[in-house]
Each structure stands twice: as structure tokens, then as C-alpha cells.
Amino acid sequence: MIKEITAKYEAEQIEQKVTQFWDETDAYRRTRERRKTGKKLFFVDGPPYTTGHIHLGTAWNKIIKDSILRYYSMHNRNIMERPGWDMHGLPIEVKVEGVLGFKSKKDIESFGVGNFISKCKEFALGQQQAMTEQFERLGVWLQWEAPYMTLKDEYIEAAWWTLKQAEKKDLLDVGKRVVNWCPRCETAIADSEVEYADRTDPSIYVKFKVKGEENTFIVIWTTTPWTIPSNIAVAVHPSFEYAKFRAVRQDGKEEVLIAATTLIENVLRKGRYTDYEILETLLGEDLAGLEYESPLADLVPLQAEFRHNVYEAEYVTAENTGCVHIAPGHGMDDFAVGVKNKLPIFCPVGPSGAYTEEAGKYAGMNIREANAVVIEDLLERDRLLTEESITHRYGHCWRCKTPIIYLATEQWFLKITELKEKMLAEIEAVDWYPDWAGSARFRTWVEGARDWCISRQRYWGIPIPVWKCRKCGKMEVIGTKQELVEKSNASAEIELHRPYVDEVIIPCECGGDMKRVEDVFDVWFDSAVASWATLKFPQHEEDFNEWWPADFITEGHDQTRGWFYSQLGASMVGFGRAPYKSVLMHGFTLDGTGKKMSKSLGNVITPQDVIDKFGADTLRAYVLSASAPWEDLKFNWEEVATVHRSINILWNVFRFPLPYMALDKFDPMKVSLDSVRDALREEDRWILSRAQSMIKAVDEAMSGYLLHKAVREILEFTLEDLSRWYIQLIRPRTWTEAEDPDKLAAYSVLYEVYVTLTRLLAPFMPYLAEEMYQNLVRNVDPKAPESIHMCDWPEVNEAYLDPELEAAMTTARSIVEAASNARQKVGRKLRWPVARIVVSPETGAAAVAVKRLSSVLKDQTNSKAIVLTGVGESWDELGLEVIPDPGKLGPVFKRDAGKVSAALKEVDGAVLKKAFAEAGEFELTLADGSSVTITPEMANFAETLPEGVASAGSSAGLVYVDANLTPELEGEGYSREVIRRLQDMRKELDLIVDENIKAEVRIEDERVMGLVEPLKGLIAEEVRAASFELSSAAEVSGALVKAWDVEGIAMKMGISKA
């Protein structure tokens, strides 16, 4: 049986109870099990990094995933999903280093790599546990007991296998390249790991002396003085115009400078030159080849040996001097120029950012400290044109925030540039939500992509499976653990992490020993292989063949350069196609002012904060409905509270009929919608139709992953259609006591609608939906699926759809609102009935709607009659007021105009209008008996309302409320006042709904007493008074006695239990 619920909406309690229910019934696993024969759906969870706690953004991410998967599951999709954990890499190393108080790699080496690795592992596993609990609390159903974890052997093998494919397809490259380098972490980092932030650096202009020309200098600009000792060349744009000009210094000396013509002024200003004269202009391409001397040749011995020349480069921009300092060992573009022109890749800087022996004077010095020294040295040699500082965006290591440097080092690369065209074609084949996420944003990113540096000089990561012979240099890529064991001395139980794999020796054909190269993979490569690693490929090919590629993934827009990209890259290498078929890109959670949430700003709100206050369903409904998925979400507590209030109303809507249903032992298994068909009212058919329309709207929204529209639709239906309207309409029906078909029809309809609503709620507010379902369905039908999440999504029942009725009801609601508005104007409360409501319909449809729903209208407006005028006609009881136009009367009647105007006002508007229409004029008799002729332009008309009538506009047309009282109406009004107060007193005594009372009422006013007397029986019935005494004089007694002032009439009432 359906149970009455007394509690108000207590999310905490409900969610706890439901969680326990899910646990006890193994609901998650059995729900998945139930769909095993359905159409397959492969979802890949973007693995959160196992550091710290989940934040609002991660919560939103998982909530989106969960809602969509629950929705699909209810559509009988057989879903493969494993949550993922990203557990390797620098972030964890940095955390662990912090815990252990380490400052550099040396500390790690002396602690022991094996010890360090186990600390990292321990840390990652601990975080995973904590985060899993937090995700589960959100109501997220994923395979928590069997997640994919990047630190597992099966996962590592997926990465190894992929690298082996790269080698086979000649997409793997090793060599010296300039990479982003973190001098603290002493490792290369990927482009995607570089974080840009403002930083102040020196900004210097340096003069390079032209060889063989006296007192002549090329002027270059740089923000990295420390790279001057590594300068090898100068680049100019081939088609820019450059000038040789004589410049006069402040000290009166002159020198000849070379810079882009358009930038001469800039150079002169920077160098505080007082005068200049252009000697010669020439194009960049003509400048190429010019030889110059290193300004620090005396300090860096190798610099004296290098030749320094000017080269052409298209990327040079017309800024600063137009001549660009080239250090091929310290810049991406510089490196390219170096390779193109076969220049030495001179890189006298070591991993920690200290100069090597090659740097001569600077050897051992840290490059940041060297800046000042270099500047000093340049100044001493008179090669410094100016020195300033500049604040610019500069790359930092994303984890330790150290400014990065560029170093030419030996690294491993995936040749993404060779795959680019195919990747762009694959992007087209993927469905992107929204469309521009793929067609614009991701496309742009891939178009600019460079080869992917996948090697890191670190410890905690997937070891790069390349073994290199120490004798002959031969290299071999290992694809699986088994292959490694077969080819080497390794035992079958070998741990695939460092330092253990480092000890494995593979005998080389040449007789030498092959040792592993020491690098580990970029962590982005870990998650890149997730779509097949999660299927345990390559160990198990079966699942892979059945499920891959992913049907759907969804992540935040920061993952454009991250996981969307890394997955695509790795999959192109492994399989030559995209690993996903559709992608939903979602936004970021920001604080209330639109700023990023960050610890340093102190504006972080955690999911737990929200859950503690309002529960998980509210959090879910809020993040899902607040904005479109792809838009950023400005977190706003007030809005969360508003959503919570909506859910509370939903709860009250759900709760409302339960006591009556329970009392009447209503059994939906016996009373079907079919069986009450004949008793259905228009409003019943209306809400059934609305429910179908809602299913349609939600389905349509979900087909484009417009989760916000779906949730808003459901909440709007609940608030507008159910709470504010249908429930109001059926309330009197639920109070009837007999086995009334009218009541049963209302129950049955409400039940049907609630069951539908519960299913629609399930994907989005899974706890609440479950709680409702257990009471509504499971309590009456033991054969029903055990959990709401095992149910099928409701199908639209076309037979219930009635768009005309829906439109008519909208019209009716508008009329009720207008009537309420008019009542307010005329000062008549709703409790007091009115004689009639007059509607002047603007359209035939409006008239039809009024007729069809007149009982609803009578009911809701508390009126005795609904009167319709003809379509487009005004109400014939309206008066017509004459408004004389003084501007027209004045010139004609001069000094009599005032009198004429006064007399005209008194004329019956209808008479005047008729005269104008028939005769074109009107003979007006003035007070003195004389008469004048009035023509139509002299008067305007205004409709006037009859006494006691007020009007208001509605979508149907004007609505008039005739609030004139008759004794019957007044009697009913007072009676209702009495009823309302007696009910209030019942409440105060805390009586049960169906408990009988004794009531006594004294109304001293004889007139009112006379009005109320005939309705004595009605009052007694309404308040369940077994005995009811109404008098004008008798003393009032009872358990509770109160004196009331009812509209100025004194009344005294007393009640007690019968």
C-alpha cells in the first residue's frame, strides 16, 4: 500500500536511506546486468588525477556523466563504463616530495627511487579511496569496485603496446630537440603542461658588432640575457626593410646601427640617442649572410670559434628592432632556424638550469642569477644599448610553478605532424556537442599541433619501454610484459615501474647488454590510451573488438588540448582512427563573480559544502539546470537555495495526496486509468497530456545533451502544472469521503503522472526518484523492478496528447490570473464568491476554451457564472463616458465652451454615439435651455465599468469581475470566513484530519447572523462538527475559544473534540 509520509523534505535522511537500499539490493550491478542484452554503449570516463579532494568542477563532470548514463540505461542500453584514475606523474611526485621535504632530484636519488616510487603509489591509492567515496556520495553510478588505474600492469601494457605501434609505423622519433624544461623538476614537460602567467623579466637591447665594419652594430632585443652566451645567429624577415643609420649618443659619440627601418625611432628612444641619419636601406634578404661577432667571445671560449651570421626567417615580426637573437639550444623557433641552416645547436645549460663547462666564465652559474652578470658584462663591453624590465605572459611548470626554460635535449616524440591531416579528417567524423567544440576549437588546436614530446626525465610514471644496447646502440621497443620476460632475465612477477624495470637486461644480438632508456612517459600519454586500456587491451582482444571505439565521452573545455587531444593522437598511432564517436564538452565552475575557483583566492566551494546544506540531489539539479553544459557555471548559493526550494515543492506535491490515498486504501493495481475513463475531467485529460508533452520535451533536450533544458522542463512541469494548477484543481475532489468515481479518477490520474514524473527524475535526481518510486510503485506492486533505475524510460502515449486542450488551459489560467488581478482592484478577496466573471474573447479559440473549461474557471475564480460576450465584441453592460475635447469646443463656442463642455459630459454616451452615427451631429441642450450643435470631433468616448466591477487583461481578452454582493453571496462569504477560522482552530488543537469536533459560534451582528444562518449545515460539514451551535447571544465554550474580527464583524468561536 502507498504510505503516508509525514516528514518534510530531508535530503540527508532520504539519501542515506536510499544509499543503504542500493547497497543492500546490489542495485547498481543488477541494473547493469538487466541491460546486458541491450544495444551496447561504451563510455570512457576521463580519469581525474588522484590528488587532493574532488572540487565542484569534478563533481559537475561526474554528475553529467551519471545523468546521461542513467538516461541511456533506462533506454535499455548495455553500458560499459569503468571509472578511471590518473595516478602517475609529476603532480604526485611533487606532492610526495613536499611531504618528504625534498628540494631536487638529488634528494630522491639518495632516498632511493624504489622507496620514492612506493611512497607515490601509496599516496595515489590513498587519494583514490577518498575520492571514490566523494563521488559515490554524489549518487554517481560507475563501476567503482573495478576502476581502471594507470598504475596497473594491465594499463602500463596498453601504453607499451601503443608505443610499439608507433615504432612499427615509423611514428616514433628520438633526437635532440628544444623542449619546455622545468629546471626544478629537471624534466621536459609537454606543451600542454605549460601554464602561462605574468612575470617580470629583463628587457635588453644588445649591439652585435658587424665583422669587418668599423663601429657598426646589429641591434637585437631579448628578455633572456642568459641566452646571449649561447647566441649563434640573428634572424631578419626577408621582406622587411632594414636601415643602416648613424646615431649620435648622449655622450656625443657616434655609432652605426642596423635595425628595421620602421623601428629606428624605437631603437633611438631606447638608447637615448640624440640624433640620427639613415645611411642606407636594404631588404632583410639582402642583409642575410652578414657576419658579426659574439659580444661575449672573450668570456665563452667556444663563442670565439663559432661563426655568427644573419639568416632569413618568416616568423620575425616588426617589433623592437626587427632583428631577432637566435640561440638554437634555447628556443623552438631558434632551433628550427638552426636546423634549417645547419648551425651548431649550442646548449651550455644543464638539467637544473646551471651552465655547463662549455659556458666558460658562466660555468656552474644558475641561469636566472646569470642574467645580471651577463648584463654587466655587456655593459662593460659597451654592447648594451639599454636595459629595462618587462611584465609579460611567461610559461611556468603547471605543477611547481617554476618558470620554464627551453633546452635542446634528447627526447622521444610521436610524429603528430605527420598524422595531422588524418586527425583533422577524424575530427569531422566525430559528433561534437556543441558543434563548435570540434569544428572550431579543437580543430584550431590540432592544426597548430607539433610533434608530441612523450618522454620525461622522472620516476613515477609508465617507463618508456625502449631498451638500448650499450655496445652497438641498437634499440628495441617492448610491447608487453610477456615479451619482456621472454626476451630478458626478468621474472614473470616483475613490477613494471622504475627502478625495477631499469634493472632488466636484454641480451643484444651483438653480444652486448641492452638497458632501458631512463625516461618515463608524459602522464598525458597514460590517459591517452584509456579507451583501450580500460578494455584491458592488448591482453584481452575480445572486449576491444566488441566495444571499441567509445560511443561517448564528456569533459571540460580545458580538455580540448588535454584528453580530447591526447586520446586522438594515441589512437591515430594505435588504430588510425578517433577513439570516440561523440564528445560533449562542458564548462568550468567559477565563483559567483565569474572568477576561477582557486585556493589562493580562497573562493573554493566544495561539493561537500553543498551536500551538507542541501543534499546531493539539489547539487545535481543545480549544476545540471543552472546553465547550458558547455557554458561556464557561476556558482551562486542563492540559486542553489532556489533549486532546493523547487525540489521541496516537488516533495510537497508528491506528499500531498498520500494521506488521502492511504486513508482510502487507494490501490493503483485495481483502479487503472482505463477503469476511471468515464469519470475523467478536462483537467485530468489536460495533466495527462502535459505529462506526455514533458516526456517529449525532455527527450528532445537529451538528444542534444541539453541537460539544462531537460531538468528545467521537469521542474517547471512540477511547479507550474502540478503544484500551481492541477493540485489546486483537484484538492476538493480528494476530500470527498465516499467511493466517488470523481475522486478515484483524480487519484488515478495523479498516480499515473507521478509514476511518469518519477522516471523522468531518475537520471537527474536519483535519490529522490528512488524514494518516491519505492513508496508509489514498489509498495503496491511487488513485481515491479526493484529500483527506479531498473525501469524503462516512459514512452510518449500519443492517445493522451491533446495540444488544443493544453492551449485552452493556458488561456483559462490567464483568465484566472486576470480575475484575481481584477478582484484585487475591486477589493474582493478570493474567499468571497462573486456573481459572475465576464470574458470578452478576442478569438474564437479563446471562446471555445472558456466554454470547454468553464467549470474550472468557475471553481478557480470562485464565481457563480462565467459569461462570454461575442468574439471581438465589448460587454454590453459597459457604460460609455463622454469626454469633451476642449481644443475643439473652444474655437467654436468661445466663452460658452465651459458650459457646453459641462453639459456634454452629462450626456449618455450611447445616445451621443448613436446620434453621431445616424445624423452626424447632436443637438445639445444647455442648462439655460438654449441648444447648440455638437459634431463628432468635439467629443471622445471612454468605456466605463459598472459599479462594483473591475477588469483586467488576459491572453484571451478582457476579463470583468462583477463583485456586487447579494445576500446569498454575502452569506457565503461570511460562512467561509467562519469555516476558515474554525479550521485554523482545529489546526491549533492539532486535530487529526478526520476527527470530529463540537463547535459553537456567536455572531452578535443580527444582519450577518441572518446571512450566515442558512449555511449552518454547510459550515458544520466543512469543519467536521458533530454538533454545531450558531447564535447571536449564547456564551461560547470549548477547549479552545477565540474572538475574531471578521471584516469588522465581531465573532466568538469555541471548539473541542467531539
Place this chain on the structure above:
RNA sequence: GGGCCCGUAGCUUAGCCUGGUGGAGCGCACGGCUGAUAACCGUGAGGUCCUGCGUUCGAAUCGCAGCGGGCCCA
């Protein structure tokens, strides 16, 4: 500096694709209801639709430029 997205009432937003007098919720003020009741409902005030220019008979909507915010990149 570049790409993409966003900018509508005090706050959160709908409308924008497909141009035709800008809708809602919260909050505020006033009122109603009182067998959902520490709940619910109505009415009202409140808008340079970020700014400017353009296209058009007509622009929140289309185009261009700028400003502000977000993400990403250089």
C-alpha cells in the same frame, strides 16, 4: 598577440540559429489562500538587451570594430 565561448532587470537566466512592441525565477513591495500550511499562490515596481558603427522599413537577434569575463594557445 591569436582561437573559441559568454556579456539581457540588484542576482540567475529564456529569447538569438530562422530580425517584427524583451519573458521567467530569486530578491523587494503589496495582497491572497489556509484539510500541501515553518507550505502554497497572485499583483506590482524594476531593462541604455556591454558600447559604437553598419545592413534593414524594422536589430537583443545579422555583420564589423571595441570593451569586460572565461578557457585554451603564442
